[in-house]
Amino acid sequence: MLSGGCAPIPVTDIKGVGTALALKLQRLGIESIQDLLLHLPLRYQDRTRILPIGSLRPGDEGVIEGQIAASDIVQGRRRALLCRLQDGTGTLSLRFFHFSAAQKNNLASGARVRCFGEVRPGPSGLEIVHPEYKVLKATGSVDVEERLTPVYPLTEGLTQGRIRSLAAQALEWLDRGIVEDLIPDTLRSQWKLPELARSIRYLHQPPVDADLDGLLAGTHPAQRRLAFEELLAHHLSLLQIRHSVREQGAPALKATGSLSVPFIAQLPFELTGAQLRVAREVARDLNMPHPMLRLVQGDVGSGKTVVAALAALQALENGAQAAVMAPTEILAEQHFNNFSQWLEPLGISVAWLAGKVKGKQRSRELERIANGEAQLVVGTHALFQDEVRFSNLAVVVIDEQHRFGVHQRLSLREKGRNGEQTPHQLIMTATPIPRTLTMSAYADLDCSIIDELPPGRTPVNTVVIADSRRDQVVDRVRKACGEGRQAYWVCTLIEESEALQCQAAEVTAESLREALPELRIGLVHGRLKAAEKAQIMAAFKSAELDLLVATTVIEVGVDVPNASLMIIENPERLGLAQLHQLRGRVGRGSVESFCVLMYHAPLSQQGRERLAVMRESTDGFRIAEKDLELRGPGEVLGTRQTGMMQFRIADLQRDADLLPRVKRAAADIEHSPSLTQALISRWLGQGADYAHV
Known part of the structure; x- marks a missing residue:
């Protein structure tokens, strides 16, 4: 109710x-x-007036009334009942492919009929196929509808x-x-x-006089009223998560500088102003006696990992543990290597836990995590497993948050419960999230943005080219690798099947080996064992390979400064955020870098628009806004994150202007628990359960 x-x-x-x-x-x-x-x-039909047949055009939908002048069974490719209907202004055919003897008799010549349907061109003029119809009595009139007719x-x-x-x-x-x-x-x-x-x-x-255009566009005040309330219910449900986490209390971690100062001093680069600002925001949160819930957004290569390291060190300075979680083994292993290289000289013990860590090694790592010997733990979703016990987990860093659902994020929180206390959470993403989505999907989080790239990073030049010029692209790879640089060649397939994607990558790698016999070419795809994948990536990173052919498994986090050329086949099949991520794999050194988007003609209008955005902009936030506009929130955030984003009426793109008002209204309403709960129950029903994970 x-x-x-x-x-x-x-x-x-x-x-x-x-x-x-x-x-x-x-x-x-x-x-x-x-x-x-x-x-x-979904839409409405106008059955409130009878249209003259002579006024109809193909595509019109409406009510007509007239007398049947002829009714015959015709044999074309399919047997059909064809009735000619006339009203004095014109004639139109009614065509029925499925009909009974009773229908044929009712629709005999001379019968008066009122019908509704969509007009389209037929073999002998305009026709309506399978109209809704009513045979009228000779005497008396039948009223038309008084309101527009809904189509559900x-x-x-x-x-x-x-x-x-x-x-x-x-x-x-x-x-x-x-x-x-x-x-x-x-x-x-x-x-x-x-x-x-x-x-x-x-x-x-x-x-009858309703604003039909407004209704179809979803902008009528009645629709906006419901959209406002639905957005408000979603916002309140996320605030509930925030409050339930905050109420649990967290260790107040004082920044002593005993580890962070020597850590910064040993870095081979200076931190940017944006990194220092965000690091200060994080440090301030960690010093509070309630859990930090902070989202750090930063474009590819902006230096989020250093901010994560500083957050982890603040936990370690207070004798507690920190955990860093990444969505893939490749990225998790890269984090493990980075953190080990940075922190082991400071006497810090780093543990590694992923699916491929098995047997005695796994038992040993689990024991080190449980007894506190491992101060920093890096891993994949393996960190969620029941057997993983922490000694004193105080800070959790989650990389690429949109790859994990809210449930997973909250279940890792359980790992750190120490009596009444919960670990602080730092969530990082290199996928810039449009402001509208940040306000709605991440209302339970504070947001920081690293909006400055480190010095020495060169913007990537983006070229859009048809695959009919493939030979020129192959020459470009030959030239770049001949000058001592490295290149990526990314294969994408529209099919969801991983097997087909891998097969396409294998075929591409083979043809490139034939075309470029002088180059050392590696291949990475999702069906390789993790160890093989890591081995090939390591060979590419250490310049033992010139060209890496890959599926989109390399989208996130691989850092090879010598790679200056990225070829993406069929870029029209990927989202803009994913293309931006892939492009971010190059331009990580000081050499001028290029990204070649090699599309397959013909491109749709939307395809042209999307590739034009990539060519014109390297601003991740502008690209993200365009991605949201073209594809919608479900695809931009990823389905796992959007369990809570399935709106019945609201549309984040269309109703974005309501969000500031929704936020203000939520601030007024959230102090009334019964009202808050009633709104959440009305719109989310059982879907609100995640708020109590």
Whole structure:
């Protein structure tokens, strides 16, 4: 039920909804009358007036009425019943491929018929295929609809007629006053929001003069009213996570400088102003007696790892442990090598835990982690496993947060519970997240941005070229490697199958070996064993290979300063954020670097737009905004992160301007636990459970 604190009324309370129909509705996410009221139409049909046949054009949809002049069964490629309908202004054919003898008799010459459908060109002029129709009696008139007719999302076995009837019954419950307007009157008046019940009724039964363009665009005030409340419920649910974590308390870690000062002194480079600013923000959070929840965004190569190291050292200065988690073994191993190289000279013991660490070595690492001998632990999602026990975990660093879901992030938190205390969390991403998504998907986190690249990093020149000029691209690789530099060649396939992707990479590597026999060429793809993959990556890093052919497994975190050329085949098949990540693998040294986007013609309009953005900009945030505009939040964030992002009505791109208001409204409402819970239950239902992980 839509009223705040009461239990929802099951959809089976509606007349005619038995077990079989309830199961079909469940496939649409409809289990209660509340769900049915919030199951809004996709679009609307205008059946409020009868159109003259002579005024119709192909693509028009509407109600027509006339007399059948002829009715025949015709034999074309398929047998069909063809009726010629005329109204004095013109003639139109009604074509039925599936029909009964009774239908043929009803639609005989001379019958008066009213029908509805979409007009399209046919073999003998305009026609409607399988119209909805009603044979009219000779006397009396039939009223047209008084409101626009809703067209709802459907599932197999459910018709528009059936769901319209159910929605009409649900609206009768609305008349009984079951809807409680949960947004306080003061806020509704401040933001000029219409009443909830009135908005719901309007959207199911718009009047004849409704703004159809606004409804189709999702910008009608009634839709915005519901979008506002849905965004507010999501925002409040994330704030609940934040508060539940904050209430648990965390060790206050004082920055003594005993490890961080010698660490910074031994680095072979100076920290940028942005790195120092973000490091100070992190250090301030760690000094608090409640858990840090901070997201650090920084473009590829901006130096997030050093900030992570400083956070870990602050834990170690206080005699506690830190953990660093990465989504892939390649990236986790790179972190392990970096941290070992940086911290072991300071007398710090670093442990390594991933799927490939097995047997005695694994037992030994688990023992070192449990007894506190391992001060810093680097690993993959293997750190989540039950057998992993920490002695005194105080700081958790999670790299590439969008690869992990909220559940996983919160389950790692459990690892550090020491009585009532929870570890601090630092979340890092090299995928710039548009501001709209940061405000909605990451409302439980404070955000810092490293918006400055280290000196000596050169912007990457991006070239867009058709694959018909492949030979020129191969020559470019030959020239770059001949001058002592290294190159990547990335293969992408539209198929999801990893096997096919690997096969494509193998074929590409073989053809490049034939074309470039003088080069040392390596191949990395997802089906290689982790040890093989690591071995090839290490060979490339130490310049034992000139050219690395790979699938998108190299997207994140591989650092080879001598690589100055990146070829990406079929870039139109990847998201902009992923292309930006791949491009970030080059330009990591002082040599001028190039990224060649080798597309397969013809490109769609969207494909051209996307590649133009890559050519014109190296600003990760601008690219991320464009990615969101073109692909939507689900794809930009990745499905694992977006379990909570499945909006029924709101659209983050379209409704982005509502987010600042939503944030302010949440600040007013979150002090009322019953109201907060009622809003979350209404919109997220069981989906809000993650807030209590």
